[in-house]
Amino acid sequence: MTARGNTTLVAAMLLVASLAGASLTVRRLDRLRAGATAEEALYIPSPKILQRMSVGYTGLLADIYWTRAVQYFGAHHHVRSRQYKLLQPLLDIATSLDPHLTVAYEFGATFLAQKPPEGAGDPDAAVRLVERGVRENPSAWRLYYNLGFIHYFERKDYAAASDAFERGSRVPGAFPWMKVMAADTSQHAGALQTARFLWSNLYETTESEDIRVNAAKHLRALRVDEEVSALEKLTSAFHERTGRWPPGWAELVAAGYLRGVPLDPSRRPYQLAPDGRVLVQVPEDLPFITKGLPPDTEPSNQPRGESK
């Protein structure tokens, strides 16, 4: 082999080996510095100072901070963390750098409002964020919609929710059902059908796949709440008639109360407790449910509505 051939061979082999080694080392570094990016991003917590330092590129910096907020939330949500302490400062900085970044208000408020581990469990901070978004972007009717949602589901402030939907319905371009929502949330506050109406509308109209998945989870949870209530009514009826709780679904089926073993939305049979209560088997697979939870299981979020 010529000298050039030798050099080529050695250099190529070294290049491949070094690249592989570097990639492996980066993986180690990433594990070592998990979360460091978000923490380091907050060494300068003042949006005003960041604005000056960005030398005019505030939009780009806002995008970076928003991306970091999403990554921070995603990483913590993935491990079902109950602590999201950097989320609010990251969102504040992103929205201060670019007050028209409506996506940060919309998603950020959802991240902030939902109870841990689905979110930071700080609905008041979420309301402050969206209110600021509304002030900066009065024509963004979806922000009013977000605001109404947070007031309705997370804060149980039905009057405030109705007001938010009403204000949003007056914005040009808003969906016509915003007006219906305003009326419905004030007249049927806390009702399951109102909750279903809200989540169904969100599911059908959102452009975001993540929000659609979240809405589907809520709709599934509503279905569980409704089914558990209905099944418990049946077991109570059985108890009243026979003076004892049914030992299993087979007896209720045999007595004509049910046509078969009832399944929850995850296709697992509901469990029947000795005292007639109806429980789901794996509550972790059914986030946001408020009924059918085994004893000592904490609800993963606040109830979305109550049966009338």
Add this chain to the structure above:
Amino acid sequence: MNRIAAVASNTFREAVRDRVLYNLIFFALLLVGAAVLFGQISIGIERIVLINLGLSAISVFGVVIAIFIGIGLVSKEMEKKTLYTILSRPVRRWEFIVGKFGGLAWTLVVNTFFMAVGFFIALFFLAHHFERADGWLVVAIYFIVLEFVVVTALALLFSTFSSPVLSAVMALALFVIGTFAEDLRAFAAMSQGVTRVLATVAAYIMPNLASLNVISSVAHGQPIAASLILYNTVYSLLYAAVAICGAVLVFEYRNLK
């Protein structure tokens, strides 16, 4: 080995002759000015500001030197026809590339050493004493040197096949991308399908300079893990090796006529 050392030593001497080290005067003026100014107008954070400013300046000055000298390492020799004299002697092309890299890296180490001395003098002038946590500042400076090693290797790689202006643009772009490398990898991890594959490949090919920047944390007196020092060292040397091997491969087949 002697031939590589000879090329490296000439590269260093040439850089000195080109008044590269004059940047030290600007650096000294900047630090003295900052130390005096912040001592008078700021409360509580003058030390942090000086550390941030000093270390950032060391990094920026070094990166600028690495890029703007690195991109001319090959093209200048070709322009001045000195390359033909060198290669007509018993100097192999790869030895020339490795020697050039070594010479510029050494220039940057010397430059950084003097800036670090100036920085510590300014810090002492401001705080009147050193703290135990100041030891981490040396680690931060060491990481900055590793950053220079990576950037120099990249600039050298581009200089073997591109014009100086284009090489500068590409090296600067990779430096900026490298500082956001962790965001890029996090983006890759969060995406799906083809985007995920492409983003992951891009994320690992791009230099990872984010973990080399610990300026903010050392400014707050936070310690640096020994494992981070180890992995950063290994990574930087391996990545520089990738770029130098790339440069050797390109230069080996380049038509110099």
